[in-house]
Amino acid sequence: MISKKKKMILAAMLAGVMSLGVVGGNVSYAATPAKALAAYSQMKQSSISELDNDTRVFKIDPSIEAKNVRFTNRFGFEVAGHLYLPKNFDASKQYKAVVVTGPFGAVKEQSSGLYAQELAKNGFVAMAFDPSMTGESSGSRRNMGSPEIFTEDYHAAVDFVSNLKFVNPNQVGAMGICGLSGMAITAAGSDSRIKAVATSAMYDMSESISDHYNGAYYTPEQRELVKKHIAEKRDEEAKTGKSIRGAHELGVDAKGNVETFDTMFPDNLPADANPVIKDFFGYYVGRAFHPRAINSNKSAWDAATPYGFFDFQLMSNIEELGNTPVLLITGDKAHSKYFSDNVYAKIKGPKEEIVVPGATHVDLYDQMDKIPFAKLAAFFNKNLQ
Numbered sequence: 001m002i003s004k005k006k007k008m009i010l011a012a013m014l015a016g017v018m019s020l021g022v023v024g025g026n027v028s029y030a031a032t033p034a035k036a037l038a039a040y041s042q043m044k045q046s047s048i049s050e051l052d053n054d055t056r057v058f059k060i061d062p063s064i065e066a067k068n069v070r071f072t073n074r075f076g077f078e079v080a081g082h083l084y085l086p087k088n089f090d091a092s093k094q095y096k097a098v099v100v101t102g103p104f105g106a107v108k109e110q111s112s113g114l115y116a117q118e119l120a121k122n123g124f125v126a127m128a129f130d131p132s133m134t135g136e137s138s139g140s141r142r143n144m145g146s147p148e149i150f151t152e153d154y155h156a157a158v159d160f161v162s163n164l165k166f167v168n169p170n171q172v173g174a175m176g177i178c179g180l181s182g183m184a185i186t187a188a189g190s191d192s193r194i195k196a197v198a199t200s201a202m203y204d205m206s207e208s209i210s211d212h213y214n215g216a217y218y219t220p221e222q223r224e225l226v227k228k229h230i231a232e233k234r235d236e237e238a239k240t241g242k243s244i245r246g247a248h249e250l251g252v253d254a255k256g257n258v259e260t261f262d263t264m265f266p267d268n269l270p271a272d273a274n275p276v277i278k279d280f281f282g283y284y285v286g287r288a289f290h291p292r293a294i295n296s297n298k299s300a301w302d303a304a305t306p307y308g309f310f311d312f313q314l315m316s317n318i319e320e321l322g323n324t325p326v327l328l329i330t331g332d333k334a335h336s337k338y339f340s341d342n343v344y345a346k347i348k349g350p351k352e353e354i355v356v357p358g359a360t361h362v363d364l365y366d367q368m369d370k371i372p373f374a375k376l377a378a379f380f381n382k383n384l385q
Contacts, residue, residue, distance in 0.1 A: 031050075031065055032065060032085065032089060032091070034048045034049050034050045034067050034068075036091070037067060037083075037091065037164075040091055040164055040165040040166055041160075041163060041164055041165075042163040042164075042165065043071060043159055043160055043163040045071060045072035046069065046070060046071035046072070046160055046163075047069065047070045047071075048067050048068070048069050048083065049067065049068045049069075049070075050067065050068065051066050051067055051068050051082065052068075054066075055109050055290065055292075056082075056109040056113050057109055057110055057287075057288045057289065057290050058110070058111075058113060058114040058117070058288070058366060060117075061117055061121060063087050063121075064084055064085065064086075064087065064117050064120045064121060065084070065085040065089060066082050066083065066084050066085075066113075066117070067082065067083045067085075068080070068081075068082065068083075069081045069082070069083045069127065069129075069160065071156055071157070071159065071160040072156065073132065073149075073152050073153055073155070073156035074152055074155070074156065075132070075149055075152060077132035077133070077137060077138050077139055077149070077153075078137060078138040079129050079130065079131075079132060079137045079138075079153055079156055079157065080108070080129065080130045080135060080136035080137045080138075081108060081127045081128060081129035081130070081157065081160070082108050082109075082113055082116065082127065082128050082129075083125070083126075083127050083161075084113075084116045084117055084119070084120035084125070084126045084127065084128070085120060085125060086120050086121075086122075086123045086124065086125065087120075087121065087123075089166075090166075091165075091166045092166075093166060094165075094166060094167060094168040094171075095123070095124060095125045095166060095167055095168065095171075096123070096124050096125070096167075096168060096171040096172075096173070096380065096381070096384040097124060097125040097126065097127070097161040097162070097164075097167045097168075097171065097172050097173070098116070098119050098124050098125075098126045098127075098172070098173045098174065098175055098380055099126075099127050099129065099154060099157035099158060099160075099161055099172070099173075099174050099175070100112045100115050100116050100119070100126065100127070100128050100129075100174070100175040100176070100177065101128060101129050101130070101131055101153070101154075101157075101176065101177070101180045101184075102176050102177030102178045102179060102180030102181065102184075103177050103178030103179055103180065103201070103203075103295075103365065104145070104178055104179025104180060104203065104205060104248075105134075105179070105264070105284075105293060105294035105295035105301070106177075106178075106284075106290075106293050106294075106295060107130050107134065107135035107136075107290055107292045107293045108128040108129055108130050108135060108136075109135075109290050109292070109293075110288050110290055110293060110365070110366075111177050111178075111288070111365040111366055112128035112129070112177055113128040114365075114366055115128070115175065115177065115200070115371075115376075116128040118371075118373045118376075118377075119373075119376070119377065119380070122373070122374075122377035122381075123377075123381075124377070124380065125161065125164070125166065125167050127157060127160070127161055129153065129157055130292075131149070131150045131153050131180065132146070132149050132150065132152075132153055133146075133149070134292075134294060135292045135293070136292065137153075141243065141302065142243065142302070143243075143245075143294050143299060143300070143301050143302050143305075144301070144302040144304065144305055145205070145248060145301055145302075145305040145308065145309070146305075146308045147182070147183060147186075147205065147206060147308050147309055147312045147314055148308065148312055149308075150180065150183045151183040151186045151187045151314075152187075153183075154174055154176075154183055154184055154187035154188075154191070154194075155187055155191055157174075158172055158174070158187075158191060158193050158194060162193055169193065170195070171195065171384040171385070172193055172194060172195060172384070173194060173195060173196040173197060173198070173380050173383070173384050174187060174188055174194045174196075174197045174198075175197065175198045175199065175200070175376075176197075176198075176199050176200075176202070177199070177200050177201060177364075177365070178200070178201045178202070178203050178336075178361070178365070179203040179205045179208075181199035181200070181201075181202040181203060181204070181339075182202075182203070182204045182205055182206060182314035182315060183314065184197050184198075184199060185197055185199065185314070185315070185318065185321070185326065185343070186314050186315070186317065188321060188324050188326075189317050189318065189319075189320030189321045189322075189324070190317070190320055194324065195324065195325075195383060195384050195385075196324065196325045196326075196327075196379065196380055196383035196384055197321075197324060197325075197326055197327075198326070198327040198328075198329065198376060198379060198380070199326075199327070199328050199329065199340070199343075200329040200330075200364045200371070200376075201329070201330065201331070201334060201336055201361045201362075201364040201365065202328060202329075202330065202336060202339045202340045202343065203336050203339055204314055204315055204339050204342075204343070205309055205314065206309045206312065206313045206314040206315070207313075207314075207315075207339075208249055208309075208339075209248055209249055209305075209306050209309035209310070210306070210309050210310045210313075211223075212249065212250075212251070213249070214338050216251075218252065221256075222252040222256075225252055225256060225258055226250050226252065226258060226306070227310070229250060229258040229260070230250075230303065230304065230306045230307060230310075233246055233303035233304060234303075234304045234307070237302075237303070237304060243302050243303075244262075244302070244303040244304075245262040245263075245299060245300040245301070245302065245303060246260045246261070246262060246300060246301065246302070246303030246305075247259070247260040247261050247300060247301075247303075248300075248301040248305045248306060248309075250306065260303070261300060262299075262300050263298050263299060263300055264284070264294065264295045264296075264298075264299065264300050265280075265281050265284065265285050265295075269281050276335050276360075276361070279360055279361065279362040279363075280295070280362060282362070283362050283365055283366065284296045287366070288365070288366060315343065315346070318343070318346050318347060319348065321347060321348075321349055322349055323349045323350060324349060324350075325349070325350040325351070325352075325379070325382075325383040326347055326349070326350070326351045326352070327351075327352050327353075327354070327375075327376065327379045328340040328343060328344055328351070328352070328353045328354070329353075329354045329356065329364060329371075329372060329376070330353065330354070330355055330356070330359075330364070331355065331356045331357075331358070331359025331360055331361065331363055331364055331370070332355050332356065332357055332358065332359065333358060333359060333360045333363075334359060334360055334361040334363075334364070335360075335361055336361045337355070340353060341353070350383075352379070354372055354375060356370050356371075356372060358370070
């Protein structure tokens with residue numbers, strides 16, 4: 001517990017730094033010291049520090065403060081995040097909070113950070129984080145995808161924000177973008193602290209990895225070829241002690257050869273590249289390049305990543321959502337739209353699906369004129385009561 005004297009000192013510190021200032025010609029509020037914020041955290045295995053080395057790749061709003069945070073999940077991984085504070089932040093108040101991550105292979109400096117910043121502009125305390133083994137989060141094994149561990153990261157993120165004294169622990173929501181949407185929904189099904197969950201550009205990575213893509217699902221024979229391939233890669237990793245890069249979603253050609261790669265994208269795409277691939281390339285290699293993002297940095301996932309998604313099916317416990325409200329955002333031109341449609345049909349509790357006219361899958365990563373931020377904020381405001 002913080003003593004009365006210490007509370008008075010902290011209040012004075014906060015009051016002293018919340019004076020109006022000007023940054024880059026825009027009116028903004030001076031930063032709240034990270035040390036002052038840390039004193040309001042009740043989670044032992046966590047920290048809050050200044051965001052000194054800012055490598056975010058979206059347009060920064062200087063009126064929204066962002067801090068570095070670290071917290072430990074139940075597997076012992078240290079999860080790295082950015083904590084976004086609302087305008088005119090007052091630590092003596094209690095705010096609604098939302099935790100967000102994704103897309104699959106992205107980092108908090110990309111799309112999830114943009115969403116968190118926009119939620120903070122709408123009055124929420126918001127946190128974007130890197131899933132374990134990716135970005136700045138810990139893990140000696142790098143770029144390994146895991147449906148269980150990534151779902152646990154959501155639970156740990158809720159541990160962190162709900163133990164900030166300036167957050168109302170009964171008003172916490174979760175959001176997943178693209179391939180982290182399934183983990184957000186799965187976490188919400190078992191975690192009664194998550195009062196509402198939203199997704200944008202949803203992908204169910206268990207289905208996508210273990211059965212390929214809608215309209216190109218594996219035949220039984222292809223499925224066995226894929227399982228044989230990942231077993232061979234896992235055996236090679238065991239023998240060499242080295243991580244082997246490979247595709248997390250494996251194709252099978254007409255001759256029965258498993259199609260893989262060790263970099264997500266080439267330096268340049270051919271002129272006749274698939275429009276969906278062009279969309280991804282334009283984001284990760286172009287306007288939102290970040291060296292720590294798996295999808296940007298001439299890398300790929302660990303070749304053993306498919307194991308977890310063959311072993312554990314996200315959405316299998318969707319009935320556990322009960323009466324937890326769910327919002328699904330997709331685009332009418334998104335190749336992934338069927339994921340949102342299918343999940344919407346399965347949910348029995350409160351639900352809403354927003355189909356954005358003219359929006360592709362990747363448009364929902366960062367296109368401000370396409371992402372329905374006002375509706376997203378209204379959803380969380382309504383349901384985090």
